[in-house]
Amino acid sequence: MAQVSEIECLYIDFDAFFASVEKQLRPEIRRLPVGVTALDSEYSSFITRCYEAKKFGIKRGMKVRDARAICPTLSVQVARPDVYVKIHNRILEEIDRHVPVTKVWSIDEMECTLTGRERFSAPQLAERIREGLAKAVGPYITPSIGLSANQFLAKVAGDMNKPNGLTVLHPRNLPGPLLNLKLTDLPGISAGMSVRLDRAGVQTVEDFWNLAPKHARAIWGNIEGERMWAQLHGHRVERPETQKRMFGHSRVLTKGWNSPDKALDCLSLLTVKAAYRLRRSGYLCKALSIALRPQDGERWSAQSTFAPCNDDQALSRQMRTLFKLGRAQFSENVRIKSVYVMLHDISKPEAISGDLFDFADEDSARSKRWGNIMTAMDGLNAKHGKALVTMGPRANLPGGFAGGKIAFGRVPEAEDFI
Numbered sequence: 506m507a508q509v510s511e512i513e514c515l516y517i518d519f520d521a522f523f524a525s526v527e528k529q530l531r532p533e534i535r536r537l538p539v540g541v542t543a544l545d546s547e548y549s550s551f552i553t554r555c556y557e558a559k560k561f562g563i564k565r566g567m568k569v570r571d572a573r574a575i576c577p578t579l580s581v582q583v584a585r586p587d588v589y590v591k592i593h594n595r596i597l598e599e600i601d602r603h604v605p606v607t608k609v610w611s612i613d614e615m616e617c618t619l620t621g622r623e624r625f626s627a628p629q630l631a632e633r634i635r636e637g638l639a640k641a642v643g644p645y646i647t648p649s650i651g652l653s654a655n656q657f658l659a660k661v662a663g664d665m666n667k668p669n670g671l672t673v674l675h676p677r678n679l680p681g682p683l684l685n686l687k688l689t690d691l692p693g694i695s696a697g698m699s700v701r702l703d704r705a706g707v708q709t710v711e712d713f714w715n716l717a718p719k720h721a722r723a724i725w726g727n728i729e730g731e732r733m734w735a736q737l738h739g740h741r742v743e744r745p746e747t748q749k750r751m752f753g754h755s756r757v758l759t760k761g762w763n764s765p766d767k768a769l770d771c772l773s774l775l776t777v778k779a780a781y782r783l784r785r786s787g788y789l790c791k792a793l794s795i796a797l798r799p800q801d802g803e804r805w806s807a808q809s810t811f812a813p814c815n816d817d818q819a820l821s822r823q824m825r826t827l828f829k830l831g832r833a834q835f836s837e838n839v840r841i842k843s844v845y846v847m848l849h850d851i852s853k854p855e856a857i858s859g860d861l862f863d864f865a866d867e868d869s870a871r872s873k874r875w876g877n878i879m880t881a882m883d884g885l886n887a888k889h890g891k892a893l894v895t896m897g898p899r900a901n902l903p904g905g906f907a908g909g910k911i912a913f914g915r916v917p918e919a920e921d922f923i
């Protein structure tokens with residue numbers, strides 16, 4: 506860990522991304538408060554909403570019906586994941602014209618490491634990126650950009666002046682502006698973690714700043730506490746490269762197994778398999794992608810994002826929703842050559858901060874309950890045999906699905922999906 510004295514990171518986080526994309530693509534709703542839902546239902550809740558809608562008191566996770574009651578002019582749009590992924594790709598292309606993207610954190614957040622002269626003209630670079638994005642992607646899809654010593658501080662900076670902000674948090678001015686923040690404003694400090702900090706006598710960012718690094722580690726119970734302390738202080742923190750970021754499976758479908766219905770069966774099993782590995786590693790995921798490659802024609806893929814979870818029910822539901830979208834792209838008698846499913850936006854339960862969206866509490870609670878049931882089932886299966894307890898009947902596919910015997914092919918990279 507080295508102390509950084511210059512701006513080494515540029516972090517971009519798009520403002521109310523899905524709602525902004527809808528405004529960009531639908532001029533007729535630009536002047537309206539806009540909320541985006543995952544499903545076309547009055548009982549569905551918002552996964553994001555624009556800043557105008559926020560002013561009416563519309564919250565993430567609020568039901569459409571309740572929102573209409575307090576905001577009659579509200580325009581409700583159903584999320585179009587495939588469209589958002591295309592825009593995401595155009596964004597990456599444009600940023601890359603100015604500076605290489607070092608890491609994509611989510612569909613609307615990305616990080617660029619600055620080197621050499623870029624470090625001394627970072628605000629100008631940020632402005633060029635903003636102008637480029639307005640031209641290439643559209644002026645309604647606005648980014649908030651943070652500049653600082655490392656990714657953690659640059660993300661914090663980006664959040665300080667949303668929407669459409671540019672905030673420089675220079676290492677020489679630390680802790681300065683950080684002291685105005687709440688602990689839960691820091692990425693990785695969830696409400697649960699702030700309770701634990703409070704018990705240890707850490708109530709403010711200043712308290713946290715003044716801790717001894719070893720003390721921070723003790724509060725977290727692992728090295729993550731010390732890492733966070735170091736990042737807050739403007740250190741460059743290297744993370745082990747071995748950290749697992751995605752769990753996924755692919756499969757080539759043999760003759761007799763390449764109808765759409767069989768492809769869905771196969772995807773269901775692969776999803777359950779990936780979810781099992783996710784739970785075994787102690788992670789939750791916030792995004793799922795699938796890809797379908799037909800025998801003739803182009804590969805189709807899409808991604809959905811949701812409240813952090815690791816249970817078969819929630820993930821299978823997401824997979825099926827995407828599959829329906831994909832199925833509709835192909836003719837009725839299409840033959841599917843191969844399928845992929847991938848769980849990403851992976852994090853440990855204690856690191857979840859709901860930074861992209863907040864979700865209805867009941868969804869999270871349901872997922873948590875299912876997560877506990879799945880963990881109990883995993884335990885039984887590990888002790889007594891691979892499929893002693895399953896949710897519903899388990900189909901057998903050619904080649905079987907027993908552990909390491911199956912060749913799932915390579916684990917695809919995120920780039921395969923975006």
Ligand SMILES: [Mg+2]
Nearest residue numbers: 518519520613
């Ligand atoms: Mg955002």
